[in-house]
Amino acid sequence: MSDDSQTGTFLLDDEEIPFTRGQTVIQAARAAGKYIPHLCWHPDFKAHGSCKLCTIKANGRLGAACTLEAQDGMAVENRTPELDDKRRTLLQLLFVEGNHFCPSCEKSGNCVLQATAYDLGMMTPHFDMFYPDRPVDASHPDMLLDFNRCILCELCVQASRDVDGKNVFALSGRGIQSHLIVNAESRRLADTDFSATDRAASICPVGVILKKRVGFAIPIGERTYDAAPISQVDIAKENT
Amino acid sequence: MTFELETAAQADKLRRVAIDPISRVEGHGKVTLLLDEDNKVHQVRLHIVEFRGFERFIQGRPYWEVPVMVQRLCGICPVSHHIAASKALDVVVGARQLTPAAEKIRRLMHYGQILQSHALHFYYLSTPDLLFGFDSEVARRNIVGIAAAYPDIARQGISLRKFGQEVIRVTAGKRIHGTSSVPGGVNKSLTRDERNFLLKDVDQMIAWSHEAVRIIKQLHQSNPALYDHFGAFRSNFMSIVAPDGAMDLYHGALRASDADGRILFDQVDYQDYEQLITEEVKPWTYMKFPFLQQLGPEHGWYKVGPLARVQNCDRIPTPLAEAERKEFVAYGQGKPLHATLAYHWARMIEMLFAAETIKELLHDDDLQGTDLMRTGERRKEGIGVIEAPRGTLFHHYRVGDNDLVTMANLIVSTTNNNQAMNTAVREVAKKYLSGHEITEGLLNHIEVAIRAFDPCLSCATHALGQMPLEVTLEDCTGQLIDKVTRDTHGICHA
Ligand code: SF4
Ligand code: FES
Ligand code: NI
Numbered sequence: 001m002s003d004d005s006q007t008g009t010f011l012l013d014d015e016e017i018p019f020t021r022g023q024t025v026i027q028a029a030r031a032a033g034k035y036i037p038h039l040c041w042h043p044d045f046k047a048h049g050s051c052k053l054c055t056i057k058a059n060g061r062l063g064a065a066c067t068l069e070a071q072d073g074m075a076v077e078n079r080t081p082e083l084d085d086k087r088r089t090l091l092q093l094l095f096v097e098g099n100h101f102c103p104s105c106e107k108s109g110n111c112v113l114q115a116t117a118y119d120l121g122m123m124t125p126h127f128d129m130f131y132p133d134r135p136v137d138a139s140h141p142d143m144l145l146d147f148n149r150c151i152l153c154e155l156c157v158q159a160s161r162d163v164d165g166k167n168v169f170a171l172s173g174r175g176i177q178s179h180l181i182v183n184a185e186s187r188r189l190a191d192t193d194f195s196a197t198d199r200a201a202s203i204c205p206v207g208v209i210l211k212k213r214v215g216f217a218i219p220i221g222e223r224t225y226d227a228a229p230i231s232q233v234d235i236a237k238e239n240t
Numbered sequence: 241m242t243f244e245l246e247t248a249a250q251a252d253k254l255r256r257v258a259i260d261p262i263s264r265v266e267g268h269g270k271v272t273l274l275l276d277e278d279n280k281v282h283q284v285r286l287h288i289v290e291f292r293g294f295e296r297f298i299q300g301r302p303y304w305e306v307p308v309m310v311q312r313l314c315g316i317c318p319v320s321h322h323i324a325a326s327k328a329l330d331v332v333v334g335a336r337q338l339t340p341a342a343e344k345i346r347r348l349m350h351y352g353q354i355l356q357s358h359a360l361h362f363y364y365l366s367t368p369d370l371l372f373g374f375d376s377e378v379a380r381r382n383i384v385g386i387a388a389a390y391p392d393i394a395r396q397g398i399s400l401r402k403f404g405q406e407v408i409r410v411t412a413g414k415r416i417h418g419t420s421s422v423p424g425g426v427n428k429s430l431t432r433d434e435r436n437f438l439l440k441d442v443d444q445m446i447a448w449s450h451e452a453v454r455i456i457k458q459l460h461q462s463n464p465a466l467y468d469h470f471g472a473f474r475s476n477f478m479s480i481v482a483p484d485g486a487m488d489l490y491h492g493a494l495r496a497s498d499a500d501g502r503i504l505f506d507q508v509d510y511q512d513y514e515q516l517i518t519e520e521v522k523p524w525t526y527m528k529f530p531f532l533q534q535l536g537p538e539h540g541w542y543k544v545g546p547l548a549r550v551q552n553c554d555r556i557p558t559p560l561a562e563a564e565r566k567e568f569v570a571y572g573q574g575k576p577l578h579a580t581l582a583y584h585w586a587r588m589i590e591m592l593f594a595a596e597t598i599k600e601l602l603h604d605d606d607l608q609g610t611d612l613m614r615t616g617e618r619r620k621e622g623i624g625v626i627e628a629p630r631g632t633l634f635h636h637y638r639v640g641d642n643d644l645v646t647m648a649n650l651i652v653s654t655t656n657n658n659q660a661m662n663t664a665v666r667e668v669a670k671k672y673l674s675g676h677e678i679t680e681g682l683l684n685h686i687e688v689a690i691r692a693f694d695p696c697l698s699c700a701t702h703a704l705g706q707m708p709l710e711v712t713l714e715d716c717t718g719q720l721i722d723k724v725t726r727d728t729h730g731i732c733h734a
Contacts, residue, residue: 103311106305136300136302136644138640138644144302146302212304213304214304215304216304216307216422216427217427219427219428220419221413221428
């Protein structure tokens with residue numbers, strides 16, 4: 001970014017962060033190499049602020065870093081024990097709401113939920129597991145949907161609608177009832193025009209939307225978050 | 241073979257002695273001794289609760305997840321399940337013949353598992369019984385007690401186990417819950433550094449394994465009255481063997497022989513196991529009782545594991561282990577050994593074989609190969625069999641066109657040994673139980689007999705070397721006559 005587009009700076013955990021007009025706190029932080037934990041936000045898509053993991057304190061008030069626009073002179077708290085504690089609770093709720101068994105999940109090591117939980121030092125699920133009964137959709141020849149692991153981040157909905165122009169996925173129901181569905185009368189992935197080359201096929205941060213028959217092809221040690229925690233990997237991705 | 245104790249005419253008229261190891265993660269067991277009115281052991285029931293529902297849990301899952309998922313079956317031998325499932329799914333993806341690199345890496349992983357499991361069993365669980373005596377002070381009967389009395393032996397045991405675990409880590413990616421074996425091959429090869437890292441210790445491991453054989457052999461030969469007869473009973477044997485009849489714990493075809501060592505069938509492709517073996521269901525336990533169809537349920541049950549394998553093969557393809565096998569066979573003077581405690585001797589011969597095999601494999605440059613995966617014509621069904629540390633392990637899957645598993649059937653080593661273990665406990669109980677009292681001696685001897693088979697019911701207690709027990713003696717009206725509990729610290733509470 002060029003200097004003349006800079007419109008100000010704010011403080012993130014006492015460090016000065018420059019931003020350009022219209023940038024959100026998370027965008028400016030990321031550009032400056034600072035990690036703010038997040039799940040439903042992706043740099044390529046419009047923020048919708050649903051997971052609340054990016055919750056920060058701006059001038060003493062709680063807000064979502066992915067939707068809050070940066071303002072000159074603002075003081076933002078990010079990795080404080082208090083905020084990380086709230087984030088851990090949010091993660092624990094996500095873990096118990098679905099069926100997440102990392103040791104036998106093919107997304108292990110590449111999973112944003114798992115990596116974030118490691119980074120935040122989440123040691124146990126703390127709450128009672130819900131053990132929801134969710135089906136697997138294996139109808140598509142190349143792709144598998146394992147709804148057990150969905151965290152309702154809506155990234156697949158956005159990617160399919162905004163990039164692929166297909167609208168394969170949608171969220172249905174409200175609150176605790178809310179769940180991901182396939183936009184077909186049969187509700188089967190095979191009955192949509194979904195393809196393994198779609199952007200939506202590779203967007204899922206967890207292990208729901210999976211390419212068939214290649215699970216566990218990448219050995220331990222070579223997976224995305226094997227060598228460094230997500231707080232470093234996420235930033236490195238931006239700056240390479 | 242007789243079943244006099246299995247067919248009690250009026251089982252409800254018999255009094256019960258229940259030995260109840262406390263419930264734990266890997267499954268737990270309970271021994272019920274049914275007594276007749278003369279206080280004689282009349283029937284034995286060994287209940288082992290495990291794997292219930294696990295097969296249904298696999299159903300509906302994508303097939304490529306299964307080799308990793310099945311490692312949850314057992315905290316002690318996860319690698320065996322990892323490999324057996326992979327072998328079954330090799331068949332499904334049309335890759336019965338793997339690349340040389342993939343097969344050798346899997347073999348190395350498997351022999352690492354054999355080494356660490358056998359070392360764990362012998363040094364942590366068995367030497368306390370064998371070196372201190374079955375009736376020695378319980379609190380001392382563990383690896384800590386061994387370390388105090390026999391520091392060299394304890395150190396060797398700990399090092400052997402650790403070496404086996406390192407072989408697993410290097411080949412599987414992690415010491416537990418590795419992921420490297422995948423349908424059709426492996427996802428990683430070894431580096432030269434990894435080979436050298438293991439090679440520098442392997443000769444020491446062979447020497448210590450050799451020493452372990454010497455220790456158990458000496459124990460056996462110094463007290464034949466005990467070692468030859470404790471819990472002994474005749475049965476058939478089953479294992480896989482290589483095409484030339486040699487011992488091979490990773491791959492081969494099925495061979496069974498009778499109690500006198502005569503071949504019952506040989507070189508049968510295990511894809512056809514259902515035509516050879518039937519699993520009998522009994523009302524009092526979830527564990528099935530497999531038997532050889534050609535002999536029927538009464539005479540067709542068999543032993544698996546080290547004692548079966550060492551005697552079922554024609555030779556062992558490594559020199560030191562082969563010399564020990566010959567000595568073992570010579571000890572039987574032309575007859576197969578059926579002594580329960582001979583399991584330990586056979587197990588240590590296998591540990592030596594595993595150590596020698598690991599060395600051979602580590603010198604093979606194929607381990608650094610880059611051609612790791614094969615595919616072929618997709619099939620709907622596959623069966624994978626290996627010789628796991630505890631015995632023959634079957635994994636059988638059917639996979640739908642949508643890639644989800646529709647059927648899973650597992651016959652684990654402990655199930656294959658089910659009737660054999662029941663019989664061993666019966667033989668021991670007949671000898672050591674009398675009257676109204678549950679003696680420590682009875683507890684100890686039953687424990688030693690079960691442990692010789694290294695069943696999964698003791699999985700969770702491996703680390704402590706103790707099997708928590710609860711023994712209750714009741715009469716036929718359910719009236720409590722006597723009760724003894726032994727906790728994991730070896731303390732008895734009346
Ligand atoms: S399937 Fe994946 S990308 Fe889609 S909403 Fe669920 S977690 Fe997000
Ligand atoms: S990342 Fe901001 S609310 Fe989810
Ligand atoms: Ni086991």
